Amino acid sequence: MFQNFLVQGGPDFGQRNLPKLRAELSARGLDGFLVPHEDEYQNEYLPDCNERLMWVSGFTGSAGAAVVMADKAAVFVDGRYTIQLAAQVDADMFDYKRLEDNGVVNWLLETVSAGQKIGYDPKLHATSALNKLRKAVEKAGGALVAQDSNPIDTAWADRPAPPVTPVVIQPLDLAGEDHPSKRTRIAADIKDKGADAAVITAPASIAWLLNIRGGDVQCTPLPLSTAIIKSDGRVDLFINPAKLSDPVRVHLGNQVSLYEEDALAAALSDMTGQTVLVDPNVSSNWYVATLESAGAKVLSAQDPVALPKACKNSAEIAGTTEAHKRDGAALVEFLYWLDTTAQSGHVDEIDAATELERARAATGVLKDLSFETISGAGSNGAIVHYRVSEATTKKLSPGSLFLVDSGGQYVDGTTDVTRTVPIGTPTDEMAERFTLVLKGHIALATVRFPKGTTGSNLDALARMALWAKGLDYDHGTGHGVGAFLGVHEGPQRISKAPNSVALKPGMIVSNEPGYYKTDGYGIRIENLQYVHAPTDIEGGERPMMGFKTLTLAPLHRALIKTDMLSAAEHRYIDDYHASVWDSLKDRVDGDVLSWLEASCQPLA
Incomplete structure (x- = not known):
């Protein structure tokens, strides 16, 4: 597990x-x-x-x-x-x-x-x-x-040894672009910025650039390494050679030169007189100091891989769409379990997290969790980044809410989803607060926006219904997500904090407003969605972008106060549930299928 x-x-x-x-x-x-x-x-x-x-x-x-x-x-x-x-x-x-x-x-x-x-x-x-x-x-x-x-x-006398996990090739049909093409694109950007090379220190950027993945850290398929990409597209990769099989070496080819990790300092010191791009927000000061000591000119700029990596191509979108259908079927199995077995009051947070992981593992293709499951019953659900342990686990008790935020890593995509489920009968306050959160979620899911819009411009949409009642939440509304990479990915985000990065087609972001009553309960509704290309609106003057939802899992009907919904919000929920049913009905059976059908019926 x-x-x-x-x-x-x-x-x-x-x-x-x-x-x-x-x-x-x-x-x-x-x-x-x-x-x-x-x-x-x-x-x-x-x-x-x-x-x-x-x-x-x-x-x-x-x-x-x-x-x-x-x-x-x-x-x-x-x-x-x-x-x-x-x-x-x-x-x-x-x-x-x-x-x-x-x-x-x-x-x-x-x-x-x-x-x-x-x-x-x-x-x-x-x-x-x-x-x-x-x-x-x-x-x-x-x-x-x-x-x-x-x-x-x-x-640290008994410090563990660094990981040596084999590097694997990310298949071209899932990557959508071979690494020579990616290297050429990134190199052109480096040259346009007036640099001779860029130091790439983020392992996720290296994994995307070279179409490789690894397993050196928990929850993210990263091969720990550092790279220097030249303005002609050649790459020097500094990595433990024990991680590289012969097929991976062939995949990398002769334009990617391989070096031991401890050769990096000498390589940087040899860049005398060159202009070298370094991202000061993600690269440590050691790189800057080493380059400057060698007489190189350091150009401070964003990692040139970050934005291209964030804008998923059609193959990556198709892959993550399939991953979300597979993950959705596992979620439905789990949500059915929550609505039946877990209603007994005898199940605890660890039982629930284990059951959800079991459902995902039953797909046969789960590579890892995308983060450690947040499994919060009652007051633990009010702790935004709660981590269940044997010391803190609580029972899912009748009359409470259960919040579960989880995700999986599959070779074709990364998932992240949060659902809030009542155990027993929810109070009127719980349903009211859930519906306020839901209204904010719908506002962000359905917004249309012009080119140049940032996540900061949209964040208030998810909070307006809560603000109208004097309520709010203290975390961001959305983060970027990778394609079989990090569940938290930049440079885009949706939050109150200023962000100058415009939302672009292919970017995946979460939509996760919430509400947290200290010592009481937590509510969060999270789907992943991606930015679609600009389209014309009849009668409009400018093309507008929007979001397409990836996550497929029913919203709990007992927590929705339909009298608080507008006609458009009511229609959105019915349309979303119809999409969940159409996408997942052939992936589950028996009692789970019957439960899914009932859960996806139009609201009264």
């Missing part, structure tokens, strides 16, 4: 390991050290060997940071993780702080004393973020000191 319910972190990690790190810092003459969650690849999910924040503090969330001083330490998380932080990190050893509003910067300003030396690993910090930390430390009178080796790695 892919799901791990034994959370590896906990307060004992800090108790054991914080003294070890402090001893190493003392030996190096350092007064403190910065510990980001990110690794050398700025990954969301990390291989075990790079879980440095967990090792020193016990915190296992996917976003966070710590600062360790000789006499104090702090762990910083955002609002999604405040409950998890208290459960996993020893309050006697670490202060609990927030990441938002420059939390780390402000703590450094208040804590660092004149003359103190604060160490950092330049391979773990993006340049844009590091510059803010450096200014704070220097303003406080201290100095940031780069370390050639990470002191955590030195102190």
